[in-house]
Amino acid sequence: MTRMTPFSSPLLLGFETMEKTLERVAKSGDGYPPYNIERLRSEEGGHRLRITLAVAGFGESDLEVAIEENQLVVRGRQTDDTEREYLHRGIAARQFQRAFVLADGMRVTGAALRNGLLAIDLDRPEPDRVVRKIDIAVND
Structure with missing residues (x-):
């Protein structure tokens, strides 16, 4: 049995990746680390955004920012310090x-x-508006 989705309409051509993206977003439920997304004002036009993540306790070498398949991925890894002896460990x-x-x-x-805040700046320049005429071939 085939599953009907909003993107299975014959009028929506080429939106299969959008459906997969929405499924991926719905699965991400962990709220750590907390973050803000803000719109920045730009004189040049276009959209500028800043994502700010609260990464207290992480150093530059503990963090990785990468772009993977149209996703901005931020990873943080801390290692346990085995030389320390904790009487109480809350962090x-x-x-x-x-x-x-x-x-x-x-x-x-x-x-x-x-x-302790990792700020990642993004922008999207205004695309050039292109109108392209498609020639019609006549086969008689």
């Missing part, structure tokens, strides 16, 4: 992976770590 060495789906044309322009 765990933790790993995380947070993924953000990027629209076509979105670019990561930079990332900075300051005061």
Whole structure:
């Protein structure tokens, strides 16, 4: 039996990847680390965004920011310090992976770590509006 989805309409051609992306987003449920997404004002036009993740306790070498298949993926890995002897341990060495789906044309322009906050800047320049005429071939 085939499953009917909103993207299975014959009028929506080429949206199969969108359906997979929505399924992937629905599965990501972990709330760690907390983050903000803000729109930044730009004089040049276009859209500028900043994603800020609270990564206290992670250093630059513990973090990785990558783009994988139209996703911005942020990974954090901390290792346990075996030389320390804890009497109480309330701060765990933790790993995380947070993924953000990027629209076509979105670019990561930079990332900075300051005061336990990882800020990742993105932009999407305004696309050129192109109108293309398609010639019709006549076969008699």
